[in-house]
Amino acid sequence: MKRRAIFSAALAAAIAATAGSASAEPPPLKQKDRYKVGFAQMESNNPWRIAETKSFKDSAESCNWDLIATDAAGSAAKQVADVDSMIAQGIDVLFLPPREEKPLIPAVKKAKAAGIPTFLVDRSVDESAAKAGEDYVSFLGSDFVDQGRRVADWVIENFKGDKGVIVELEGTTGSSPANDRKSGFDDRIAEDDRFRIVASQSGDFSRDQGRQVMETLLQAHPDVNIVYAHNDEMAIGAIQALELAGRKPGKDVMIVSIDGTRDALQAISDGKMGVTVESSPFFGPLACEVMERYASGEKIEPWVQVKDRVFTVENAADNIADAY
Ligand code: GZL
Secondary structure, eight states: OHHHHHHHHHHHHHHHHHHHHHSSSOOOOOOOSSEEEEEEEOOOOSHHHHHHHHHHHHHHTTTTEEEEEEEOTTOHHHHHHHHHHHHHTTOSEEEEOOSSTTTTHHHHHHHHHTTOOEEEESSOOOTTTSOBTTTBSEEEEOOHHHHHHHHHHHHHHHOOSSOEEEEEEEOSTTOHHHHHHHHHHHHHHTTSTTEEEEEEEEOTTOHHHHHHHHHHHHHHOTTOOEEEESSHHHHHHHHHHHHHTTOOBTTTBEEEEEEOOHHHHHHHHTTSOOEEEEOOOOOHHHHHHHHHHHHTTOOOOSEEEOOOOEEOTTTHHHHTTTOO
């Protein structure tokens, strides 16, 4: 009799897990006094990442989170393994910034199959393979296509020459911000025939790689007069490379970027950078608020969009104090 009871319990669990992964809805989140929350960070290779992780840790106590935060040191495979470990530890909810759009899909599906609701923060996954409102609850983040478009608008409006020679420093290959900031900028800048993108290469959102890539591209394209970086860290690296080569960023080369870090606002203030479109890393409070709404039974919109300001010489100095 006992053996039959064990077998049927195991069968029931297997059916529930399968049903969980097959159901159209993401798993619910039961309201509790305290929640075991997983935050699987991808890396800490720049101020943006460090600020995001701090934002989650600073929110934990006021949000009644027992927070498990991991750092995958730039490896999507390790990020998947970190999620596996959180599932095994029985987290109630997962906040995941997927380093790249495709490799993290299995982690999202595993969390769902384990009955754990997932919120994607600051980056998304390939929507053809995993859907908001089905595989995960929602994507909390900026409109990266619009960010790229707004940078291009600023270039079109402020570039006074009749021949814009553009070098583009791309973010992490396969990441949603890199893909979308590229398409948003490239499509918009193509509308003005003064501009040509002569080279576009990844600097992996890192200052040092941004500098190295700029040094190389400067050799091949000494006539460059506009640099579009997908994030401020690479833009600062490019400024270093250009100055080492005797160029005058902000004077003979226009530098445009995205994020709104302190160093970028300072560079704008110093006349070395023209514009940076904000991409806020402070996701902790928003994660807290959206999770509470979900736990109370609310249906969450598939994209909780973060609004971004634009920083130029008109307002950069006023915002340095609050920057990261
Ligand atoms: C944007 C985020 C990007 C930042 C970079 O939401 O994914 O990753 O723009 C960071 O600075 O590395």
